[in-house]
Amino acid sequence: MTRDDASRPAPAPLSTGLAAPDALDEAQVRERLSPASLEVLLPRLGITGEDRSELEAVLPRALEDAAILTAVTRTANLLRAAGLEVPPAPLAELAAAHDALQERVLPGEGLVAILAHLASTDVVRAWHAERGLGEELSWLVLADLGQQMRVHRASTGGRLGLHQVAWTAMNWRGRLVHLARLQFDLHRSAADGRSVIGVHIPATGPLDPGEVEASFEQAERYFPAAYPDLVRAAPENMPAFGREFTCDSWLMNRVLVDELGDDSNIGAFVDRFTVVDSHADDEGAAFFVFHARSSAEAIRRPRRTRLEKVVGDRLADGRGWRTGHGVLVR
Numbered sequence: 023m024t025r026d027d028a029s030r031p032a033p034a035p036l037s038t039g040l041a042a043p044d045a046l047d048e049a050q051v052r053e054r055l056s057p058a059s060l061e062v063l064l065p066r067l068g069i070t071g072e073d074r075s076e077l078e079a080v081l082p083r084a085l086e087d088a089a090i091l092t093a094v095t096r097t098a099n100l101l102r103a104a105g106l107e108v109p110p111a112p113l114a115e116l117a118a119a120h121d122a123l124q125e126r127v128l129p130g131e132g133l134v135a136i137l138a139h140l141a142s143t144d145v146v147r148a149w150h151a152e153r154g155l156g157e158e159l160s161w162l163v164l165a166d167l168g169q170q171m172r173v174h175r176a177s178t179g180g181r182l183g184l185h186q187v188a189w190t191a192m193n194w195r196g197r198l199v200h201l202a203r204l205q206f207d208l209h210r211s212a213a214d215g216r217s218v219i220g221v222h223i224p225a226t227g228p229l230d231p232g233e234v235e236a237s238f239e240q241a242e243r244y245f246p247a248a249y250p251d252l253v254r255a256a257p258e259n260m261p262a263f264g265r266e267f268t269c270d271s272w273l274m275n276r277v278l279v280d281e282l283g284d285d286s287n288i289g290a291f292v293d294r295f296t297v298v299d300s301h302a303d304d305e306g307a308a309f310f311v312f313h314a315r316s317s318a319e320a321i322r323r324p325r326r327t328r329l330e331k332v333v334g335d336r337l338a339d340g341r342g343w344r345t346g347h348g349v350l351v352r
Contacts (some may be wrong), residue, residue, distance in 0.1 A: 036152070036153075036249075036250075036251050037105070037152065038105050038106045038107050038251075039103065039104065039105025039106065039107055039108045040103065040104050040105055040145060040148055040149045040152065040196075041102070041103045041108075041145065042099070042102035042103065042144070042145050045099045045102075046095060046098055046099055046102070046141065046142075047095065048091050048092065048095050051091065051094060051095045051098055051141045052085060052091070054140065054141040055081060055085060055094075055137060055140060055141055057078075060078065060081075060140070063140060063143070064077075064078075064140075064168075066161045066164070066165065067139075067140065067143075067161075067164055067165055067167045067168050068164075068165030068166065068167060068168025068169055068171075069167065069168040069171060070168060072175070072180070072182070073168065073171045073172065073175065073182055076182040077136065077182060080127055080128050080133070080182075081137070083127045083128075084127050084128075084133060084137065087123075087126055087127060089123055089126075090123050090124070090126065090127065090133075090134065093119075093120060093123055093134050094134055094137045094138050094141065095141075097111070097113065097116065097120070097134060097135065097138035098137075098138040098139075098141040098142040099142070100112070100113075100138075101138055101139060101142040101145075101146075101191065101194045102142045102144065102145040103145060103195070104145050104146045104148075104149035104194070104195050104196030104197075105149060105195065105196065105197075106197065106208070106217075108195050109195075110188065110191040110192045110194075110195050111191045111194070111195075112191075113135050113138075113187035113188065113190070113191045114187055114188045114191075116134075116135075117131065117132075117135070117185075117187055120132075120133075120134035120135060121134075128182070130178075130181050130182060130183040131174075131183045131184070131185055132171075132174065132183040132184030132185055132187065133182075133183065133184075135184055135187045135190070136167070136171070136183075136184050139167050139190060139194065142194065143164060146164065146193075146194050146195070146196045147160050147164070149196035150163065150196060153196070153248040153249065154244070154247060154248040155199060155244075155248065159199065159200065159201075162200045163193065163198055163199055163200050163205075164193070164194075165200075166190070166193055166198075166200065166205070166224065167184075167190055167193075169224055169225070169226070170184055170186045170189065170190055171183070171184055173186065173225060173313070174186070176313040177309065177313040177314065177315055178315075192207065197209060198222075199241075199244065200224070201237050201240040201241055201244060202233055202234075202236045202237040202240055203223075203226075203227075203229065203230065203233035203234055203236070203237045204221055204222065204223060204224075204234065204237035204238075204241075205221075205222040205223075205224055206219050206220065206221060206222070206237075206241050206245070206267075207219070207220045207222065208220075208245070208249070211268075216256070216257065216260065217249075217252045217255070217256075217263060218266060218267075218268055219241065219245060219264070219266065219267050219268070220267070220268050220269065220270065221267050221268065221269040221271075221350075222269075222271075223271065223273060223291075225310070228287050229287040229288055229290075229291045230287060231287065231290050231291075234290075234291060234294075238267070238352060241264070241267070242264050242265065242352065245263065245264040246262075246263060246264040249263070261351045265351060265352050266349070266350070266351050266352075267349070267350045267351075267352070268347065268348065268349055268350075269295055269347075269348040269350070270345065270346075270347050270348075271345060271346070271348070272303060272306045272307045272310050272311070272343060272345045273288065273291065273292060273346075274292065274295060274297050274300070274345065274346030274347060274348040275292070275297070275300070275343065275344055275345070275346050276292065276297060276346075277332065277336070278292050278329075278332065279292050279293050281328070281332045282328060282329065282332065288329065292348070294348075294350050295348030295349060295350045296348060296349050296350070297346040297347065297348050298346075298347055298348070298349055299346065299347040300344040300345060300346040300347065301344060301345060302342055302343070302344055302345075303343055303344060303345035304317040304337055304342050304343050305317055306343070306345050307320075307333050307337065307343035307345070308320035308337060311329060311330060311333045311334070312330065312333075312334070317337050320333075320334065320337055321334065321337050321338045
């Protein structure tokens with residue numbers, strides 16, 4: 023250590039969590055869901071096209087229903103906390119009750135959760151700023167709400183809604199970032215408690231190898247800079263924080279390399295990882311490949327691409343599909 027190092031004050035400790043100072047009341051939720059507010063907010067959250075028009079049409083009836091407004095307000099307040107150790111809001115546990123309320127204004131699922139997410143972007147965006155994520159990237163992260171609504175529409179024959187509420191609740195905790203082609207989430211390993219970086223592949227287009235590499239390069243820069251406390255806490259005998267990535271996905275299956283080739287976009291992506299574990303998961307493959315809510319439904323869908331044929335044939339002939347846990351150290 024040099025003299026300059028010794029005289030320099032130690033960096034201020036970073037907070038591990040951020041909570042809203044005050045709970046929202048129903049009047050504040052109404053204001054946050056007003057037409058003027060949503061005119062700006064909906065496109066920032068990726069809610070466009072039919073999802074936007076149908077949501078705007080049903081919103082007045084939802085806010086006029088006292089029980090729905092109360093549920094939206096309570097849920098929005100559950101979402102207004104972010105940080106490393108803050109558990110996700112239990113939206114999946116509340117889904118059945120929320121969807122029963124929704125039936126009063128619109129058949130389907132997810133409306134209460136959607137409105138609660140719209141009313142609760144303030145805390146997660148403050149956490150993003152605290153951890154060095156700029157405004158543009160912050161909104162890009164939260165625009166995954168609109169993406170999940172599009173996934174829901176594709177899997178339900180064109181209905182407004184949201185069923186991936188556990189995923190969006192995790193997103194609102196602030197530990198997920200969207201860098202170039204890929205998403206990355208910061209979480210603790212169930213195996214040893216270390217902070218690890220998970221990789222997710224949003225359904226936004228091809229897995230171009232150049233774009234994938236750019237994502238990993240950005241992640242390697244962002245996470246150590248934003249979380250120096252986790253760099254300092256990393257065990258010496260393990261890979262440096264920001265250099266190790268995990269991926270739990272239906273994509274983590276070597277069949278895709280064997281059948282599609284390591285020169286294909288998907289094969290090249292899988293080939294980056296060492297698949298260290300796997301489990302049977304026909305339903306996951308059915309959903310992500312065919313937008314089907316069951317493997318039986320997926321089997322009936324046409325197999326138009328090489329990927330659909332590889333997965334669909336295995337679902338149909340009994341070989342099934344396995345989701346893997348992949349590890350990549352760069």
